[in-house]
Amino acid sequence: MEKELWKGNEAIAEAAIRAGCDCFFGYPITPQSEVPEYLSLHMPQHGKVFVQAESELAAINMVYGAAGSGMRAMTSSSSPGISLKQEGITYIAAAELPCVIVNCMRGGPGLGTIQPGQGDYFQATRGGGNGDYRTVVLAPSNIQEAVDFVQEAFDIADCYRNPTMVVCDGLIGQMMEPIEWREIPKRDLPPKDWATTGKHGRDHTNIINSLYMDPEECDDHNADLEAKYKLIAEKEVRWDTKDCEDAELVITAYGTPARIALSALEALRAEGIKAGLFRPITLWPYPEKALHDLAGQDHVKAILDVEMSAGGQMIDDVRLAVEGQKPISYLGHAGGVMPTIEEIVESAKKALKEAK
Amino acid sequence: MKKEIIISGFGGQGGLAIGKNLAEAGMAEGLNVTWAPSYGPEMRGGTANCSVVLSDKPVGSPVFAHPTELIALNEPSLVKFEEGVLPGGTVFVNCDVVTDKVHRTDLTAYYIPCSKIADEVGNAKVSNMVMLGAYVAATKVLKPETIEKMIQEMFAGAKAKFIPLNIEAFHRGMACVQ
Amino acid sequence: MAIVYQKSKGLTDAELHYCPGCNHGIVHKLIAEVLEEMGLLDEAIGVCPVGCSVFAYKYFNCDMQEAAHGRAPAVATGIKRTHPTQPVFTYQGDGDLASIGAAEIVHAAMRGEKFTTIFINNAIYGMTGGQMAPTTLIGQKATTCQLGRTKEQAGMPMRVSELLSTLDGCVYAERVCVTDIPHLNKAKKAIRKAFEKQMAGEGFTFVEVLSTCPTNWGMSPLKAKQWLMDNMVPYYPLGVIKETSAEVK
Numbered sequence: 001m002e003k004e005l006w007k008g009n010e011a012i013a014e015a016a017i018r019a020g021c022d023c024f025f026g027y028p029i030t031p032q033s034e035v036p037e038y039l040s041l042h043m044p045q046h047g048k049v050f051v052q053a054e055s056e057l058a059a060i061n062m063v064y065g066a067a068g069s070g071m072r073a074m075t076s077s078s079s080p081g082i083s084l085k086q087e088g089i090t091y092i093a094a095a096e097l098p099c100v101i102v103n104c105m106r107g108g109p110g111l112g113t114i115q116p117g118q119g120d121y122f123q124a125t126r127g128g129g130n131g132d133y134r135t136v137v138l139a140p141s142n143i144q145e146a147v148d149f150v151q152e153a154f155d156i157a158d159c160y161r162n163p164t165m166v167v168c169d170g171l172i173g174q175m176m177e178p179i180e181w182r183e184i185p186k187r188d189l190p191p192k193d194w195a196t197t198g199k200h201g202r203d204h205t206n207i208i209n210s211l212y213m214d215p216e217e218c219d220d221h222n223a224d225l226e227a228k229y230k231l232i233a234e235k236e237v238r239w240d241t242k243d244c245e246d247a248e249l250v251i252t253a254y255g256t257p258a259r260i261a262l263s264a265l266e267a268l269r270a271e272g273i274k275a276g277l278f279r280p281i282t283l284w285p286y287p288e289k290a291l292h293d294l295a296g297q298d299h300v301k302a303i304l305d306v307e308m309s310a311g312g313q314m315i316d317d318v319r320l321a322v323e324g325q326k327p328i329s330y331l332g333h334a335g336g337v338m339p340t341i342e343e344i345v346e347s348a349k350k351a352l353k354e355a356k
Numbered sequence: 357m358k359k360e361i362i363i364s365g366f367g368g369q370g371g372l373a374i375g376k377n378l379a380e381a382g383m384a385e386g387l388n389v390t391w392a393p394s395y396g397p398e399m400r401g402g403t404a405n406c407s408v409v410l411s412d413k414p415v416g417s418p419v420f421a422h423p424t425e426l427i428a429l430n431e432p433s434l435v436k437f438e439e440g441v442l443p444g445g446t447v448f449v450n451c452d453v454v455t456d457k458v459h460r461t462d463l464t465a466y467y468i469p470c471s472k473i474a475d476e477v478g479n480a481k482v483s484n485m486v487m488l489g490a491y492v493a494a495t496k497v498l499k500p501e502t503i504e505k506m507i508q509e510m511f512a513g514a515k516a517k518f519i520p521l522n523i524e525a526f527h528r529g530m531a532c533v534q
Numbered sequence: 535m536a537i538v539y540q541k542s543k544g545l546t547d548a549e550l551h552y553c554p555g556c557n558h559g560i561v562h563k564l565i566a567e568v569l570e571e572m573g574l575l576d577e578a579i580g581v582c583p584v585g586c587s588v589f590a591y592k593y594f595n596c597d598m599q600e601a602a603h604g605r606a607p608a609v610a611t612g613i614k615r616t617h618p619t620q621p622v623f624t625y626q627g628d629g630d631l632a633s634i635g636a637a638e639i640v641h642a643a644m645r646g647e648k649f650t651t652i653f654i655n656n657a658i659y660g661m662t663g664g665q666m667a668p669t670t671l672i673g674q675k676a677t678t679c680q681l682g683r684t685k686e687q688a689g690m691p692m693r694v695s696e697l698l699s700t701l702d703g704c705v706y707a708e709r710v711c712v713t714d715i716p717h718l719n720k721a722k723k724a725i726r727k728a729f730e731k732q733m734a735g736e737g738f739t740f741v742e743v744l745s746t747c748p749t750n751w752g753m754s755p756l757k758a759k760q761w762l763m764d765n766m767v768p769y770y771p772l773g774v775i776k777e778t779s780a781e782v783k
Contacts, residue, residue: 003383005376005379005380005383005389005391030395031395114395170395171392171418171419174392174393174395175390175391175392175393175418176376176379176390176391176392177389177390177391177415177418178383178388178389259416259417259418260416260417260419261416262414262416262417263416263417263420264416264417265416266416338419340420340421341416341417341420341421342421
């Protein structure tokens with residue numbers, strides 16, 4: 001298949017169109033504005049809907065309305081804008097509506113910086129809005145994965161009637177890389193017979209709602225959601241490893257840092273240091289068992305978590321998975337500074353030395 | 357083979373475009389490539405740079421501190437990035453804009469009068485092609501034919517009149533380092 | 535026996551939860567009748583707010599979505615843009631629409647979204663227990679302005695119909711009330727006109743219904759009706775605030 005050079009954000013937008021996205025509702029924010037820019041031109045050309053909303057709040061609620069009436073709906077933003085969408089996301093999760101949300105993360109907190117960041121890990125994986133809910137979170141580490149995951153995200157969302165997030169960072173959004181538009185395996189999707197499409201002869205009204213005045217009823221609803229989340233955790237967890245078979249030092253990283261870590265692995269191996277990479281692809285559900293089992297291997301002496309976050313956020317999940325089997329150290333920067341290859345090499349050596 | 361190139365200049369000077377051309381040409385030759393821009397206020401006229409990787413293996417990090425080559429289109433870019441260039445690396449300087457010289461002695465330096473040549477060719481806009489020619493001739497990682505073909509595709513249809521101009525600029529750039 | 539009156543098919547059999555003397559039930563009935571009479575029940579998709587009418591999805595016999603507080607116009611935008619030939623409406627109170635959802639309603643009107651908003655203005659927050667709304671009148675007491683609203687502290691009450699009328703996308707805005715049969719008939723006509731204009735694709739249509747809240751106003755239903763006529767109508771004049779004819783558009 002022929003490769004094409006695409007900018008990350010534009011590729012993500014095109015992937016949405018190819019996935020049959022019916023409507024996109026967005027708001028400008030750096031570094032993701034190319035997504036709405038691209039879709040403003042191309043959605044109408046495909047007979048699809050594009051609306052530039054007055055705010056991120058409005059955009060996510062437009063998604064709620066469209067998804068609730070049976071459409072494949074998407075929104076995208078970057079960190080501060082994703083914060084504003086949290087209200088809508090918890091309502092969407094509660095009403096069990098499928099939709100795709102792309103977060104092209106930048107450094108925070110607050111306005112932070114427009115440079116790449118990963119400080120929204122907790123927000124994405126713990127549910128940034130109120131209540132007990134989960135969003136499926138896919139974390140591409142290159143543009144090919146970004147376009148594949150965006151397309152899959154629509155199916156995952158429809159399959160489970162659950163919001164699905166694709167979190168990348170400013171670098172993936174802004175950089176260019178050759179990609180292939182490869183066929184994404186399609187899933188068997190349930191009919192959307194719950195959607196508010198107008199009754200059209202149906203003997204009952206369809207209602208999209210997240211309100212339960214009876215606490216018992218709300219408890220039951222939460223139990224149903226929880227059962228669904230368990231099923232997703234069983235079926236959808238994904239990760240990737242590189243050179244872990246004999247690794248003494250395992251780097252845990254996702255997104256751009258995982259990519260930088262690949263170059264660090266090369267440098268470490270060149271010096272005879274057995275280093276490997278464990279890269280979660282789904283941040284929720286987290287590949288807890290896989291990491292637990294890897295950390296339990298005798299050849300693994302130490303783990304180094306690398307993130308674009310001040311003190312680390314994913315590291316909490318790494319600790320939960322490793323369960324104290326091996327020492328874990330951390331390397332990270334926030335505020336838009338990316339960890340360098342050299343820093344990773346140095347931290348890896350240090351971690352290994354301390355473990356021995 | 358792995359080339360890690362930083363191209364840097366004023367916003368609007370065309371550094372990002374040179375990078376894209378390199379990435380496109382690399383992809384056309386079957387190499388693995390990445391193009392990563394600095395983004396933000398630089399886009400509006402400050403110093404803008406991009407990092408390009410051309411490699412026969414899958415690309416790990418698309419960003420790096422130690423380029424194999426630096427293309428400096430303005431003075432601040434040379435000041436900022438010369439230090440980091442890999443020992444034995446190469447620096448290409450647009451000497452119509454940059455008056456300073458490369459200070460390190462372990463680097464090969466080419467001073468290319470991009471703007472002057474572009475003016476001679478007849479269009480200030482083709483100065484990037486001059487620099488691209490210099491890079492291709494000096495590093496030999498890409499075939500000149502690949503760039504020529506790319507130029508023909510870039511200016512297809514109504515813009516076809518720009519093809520000879522760009523190809524001439526590209527050749528003049530190559531001649532600078534031969 | 536001949537049937538002289540029956541409940542609209544536009545309403546379900548669910549028992550309304552509204553307080554005695556509240557106007558929500560009447561307005562529900564009018565919307566239901568209009569949808570039924572226009573033959574739109576099978577097509578319609580409604581959006582209800584957060585506020586006293588939060589359970590409206592149980593009462594209307596058409597597909598319904600329950601929106602987050604104030605966001606009904608955004609939700610309706612998502613529905614209408616993807617179902618452009620179907621009737622879509624929002625039903626919102628004054629706290630929902632004029633306060634927390636001010637941006638959403640203004641921008642839906644600005645974009646000329648082709649749905650209808652029925653706006654219940656009872657000058658108070660009902661569901662949360664009688665707090666001050668943007669529409670609370672000067673001097674009117676509420677639990678968050680216990681000595682009466684003052685201009686200095688809270689500004690002057692918002693006239694939403696007039697505000698939205700300044701936007702070209704809003705093709706129809708009328709203020710009505712349902713305190714007696716003549717007014718009720720006018721209100722129904724206004725609601726019908728709003729849906730007709732929506733179905734003709736003219737733009738955003740808006741009907742503001744001045745309503746009573748005997749519970750939170752602390753009055754009997756009859757006194758509340760009188761209070762509405764004496765106090766609200768002078769500040770919020772009844773009638774067509776804006777109507778753009780289809781030709782002009």
